[in-house]
Amino acid sequence: xxxxxxxxxxxxxxxxxxxxxxxxxxxxxxxxxxxxxxxxxxxxxxxxxxxxxxxxxxxxxxxxxxxxxxxxxxxxxxxxxxxxxxxxxxx
Amino acid sequence: xxxxxxxxxxxxxxxxxxxxxxxxxxxxxxxxxxxxxxxxxxxxxxxxxxxxxxxxxxxxxxxxxxxxxxxxxxxxxxxxxxxxxxxxxxxxxxxxxxxxxxxxxxxxxxxxxxxxxxxxxxxxxxxxxxxxxxxxxxxxxxxxxxxxxxxxxxxxxxxxxxxxxxxxxxxxxxxxxxxxxxxxxxxxxxxxxxxxxxxxxxxxxxxxxxxxxxxxxxxxxxxxxxxxxxxxxx
Amino acid sequence: xxxxxxxxxxxxxxxxxxxxxxxxxxxxxxxxxxxxxxxxxxxxxxxxxxxxxxxxxxxxxxxxxxxxxxxxxxxxxxxxxxxxxxxxxxxxxxxxxxxxxxxxx
Numbered sequence: 121x122x123x124x125x126x127x128x129x130x131x132x133x134x135x136x137x138x139x140x141x142x143x144x145x146x147x148x149x150x151x152x153x154x155x156x157x158x159x160x161x162x163x164x165x166x167x168x169x170x171x172x173x174x175x176x177x178x179x180x181x182x183x184x185x186x187x188x189x190x191x192x193x194x195x196x197x198x199x200x201x202x203x204x205x206x207x208x209x210x211x
Numbered sequence: 212x213x214x215x216x217x218x219x220x221x222x223x224x225x226x227x228x229x230x231x232x233x234x235x236x237x238x239x240x241x242x243x244x245x246x247x248x249x250x251x252x253x254x255x256x257x258x259x260x261x262x263x264x265x266x267x268x269x270x271x272x273x274x275x276x277x278x279x280x281x282x283x284x285x286x287x288x289x290x291x292x293x294x295x296x297x298x299x300x301x302x303x304x305x306x307x308x309x310x311x312x313x314x315x316x317x318x319x320x321x322x323x324x325x326x327x328x329x330x331x332x333x334x335x336x337x338x339x340x341x342x343x344x345x346x347x348x349x350x351x352x353x354x355x356x357x358x359x360x361x362x363x364x365x366x367x368x369x370x371x372x373x374x375x376x377x378x379x380x381x382x383x384x385x386x387x388x389x390x391x392x393x394x395x396x397x398x399x400x401x402x403x404x405x406x407x408x409x410x411x412x413x414x415x416x417x418x419x420x421x422x423x424x425x426x427x428x429x430x431x432x433x434x435x436x437x438x439x440x441x442x443x444x445x
Numbered sequence: 446x447x448x449x450x451x452x453x454x455x456x457x458x459x460x461x462x463x464x465x466x467x468x469x470x471x472x473x474x475x476x477x478x479x480x481x482x483x484x485x486x487x488x489x490x491x492x493x494x495x496x497x498x499x500x501x502x503x504x505x506x507x508x509x510x511x512x513x514x515x516x517x518x519x520x521x522x523x524x525x526x527x528x529x530x531x532x533x534x535x536x537x538x539x540x541x542x543x544x545x546x547x548x549x550x
Contacts, residue, residue, distance in 0.1 A: 129448040133455035136489075140459050140482045144466040149474055156478050163485050166452060170496050171503045174271055174343035175488075177335075178515045181351035186427055187481060187519050189358060191474065193431065194526040198474055198539050229468050237461030244453050244494045252495070255504045270505035271512070279509060286513045293520035297527040347512055423516070430523035433530075 129169055136162050149198075153191045160184025266408025268341040275345065276412045280401050284386040287419060291383045294429045303434035305366055313363050321363045328356030336420055340409070346416040350423025357428030372439045375425055382422025385415055452493035459486025471540040473529040477522060484518045 139162060143155040160183050167176035258270055258278065265273035275283050332352040339345030367375070389411060394400050403411055463483025467476050488511045495504040533539050 133451045136455050137458045140462050172508050177348040182519050197530045233461035233465035237457045241457035271508050274505050274509040290520050293524045296524045
């Protein structure tokens with residue numbers, strides 16, 4: 121149905137922009153990273169809607185998955201000294 | 212704006228100016244793009260007419276590994292450079308005593324998923340010639356398996372060092388080698404004759420998959436394992 | 446409007462949001478996340494502006510370019526994160542300018 125697929129695209133595009141905005145203005149860094157991973161998954165859905173399944177595969181695994189994991193690891197190492205992260209200091 | 216709890220943001224006047232700049236950029240971009248005509252370009256038609264000579268059946272794979280293989284070669288080079296840059300900060304200790312222990316769920320899931328990683332990656336690599344798939348997707352699946360291995364505190368022995376470092380360089384070396392061969396053979400960089408195109412593309416894809424599958428977990432690890440460089444002489 | 450034009454608008458909005466996040470925050474992790482959002486917007490704009498809405502005629506060239514772009518983006522993000530962690534370990538702050546030290550904590 122034409123109207124239903126159009127409304128799906130509308131909701132998806134709106135959710136993409138909304139989630140990106142919430143990612144940027146979240147007050148905790150951990151929340152920002154997790155929301156960014158969710159944003160990557162929504163972007164994967166957008167690629168599927170735009171008939172680009174190979175880009176969707178790459179986006180889900182590399183951009184949402186690997187970038188998210190890299191961000192989480194960097195978040196752990198960038199925490200303030202008030203939080204316990206001495207066991208992560210390799211030297 | 213008071214509902215935004217931005218304790219790390221710029222002062223109020225600067226924020227307003229930045230929001231104005233961002234809005235103007237978005238509007239300008241949207242206006243410029245929406246005034247473009249929608250429809251296929253003549254470049255896409257050229258791809259369709261040249262497809263029988265490319266050696267594969269899928270247009271995206273043909274563009275990536277035959278028509279625009281120069282971009283793909285540079286991309287593998289960028290990935291390799293990123294690994295060199297990240298690993299240049301020194302070795303990373305994988306001592307099990309200093310890392311948080313692996314829970315039972317992660318361990319069981321890893322032992323079930325690791326064999327499937329190679330199965331799915333091999334399928335994606337093979338089917339990339341005719342359907343969506345190819346080297347990058349297969350390499351990303353292998354990278355997921357590699358990251359899972361790192362998360363379950365896998366200890367790579369020093370014997371693996373030459374294989375891993377060789378595999379990291381393999382993609383770029385294979386691509387540059389093929390580019391040099393085509394340059395010497397026909398005088399034009401990266402042109403593939405139709406009869407050797409499909410086998411050459413498959414070999415380059417295999418090398419690129421190995422390279423991507425090793426480079427992405429290497430980026431996650433953040434350095435060469437400490438037992439590779441410090442305790443080599445046993 | 447047709448479906449692909451919706452995604453063009455969304456992509457343009459993402460570029461603007463990423464630009465805003467890049468300049469409004471001082472913490473390096475937030476800037477890197479903003480850069481990734483911006484690159485996602487650029488990819489969306491690339492593919493959506495070449496898509497005609499029907500299944501038949503999909504342009505393969507922007508898809509190949511975006512595939513390349515995704516891998517390049519993750520490489521640059523990994524290097525940027527490694528540099529940020531290193532900067533933190535060497536100087537003790539998570540931002541680029543000493544003057545903004547208290548903003549980033």
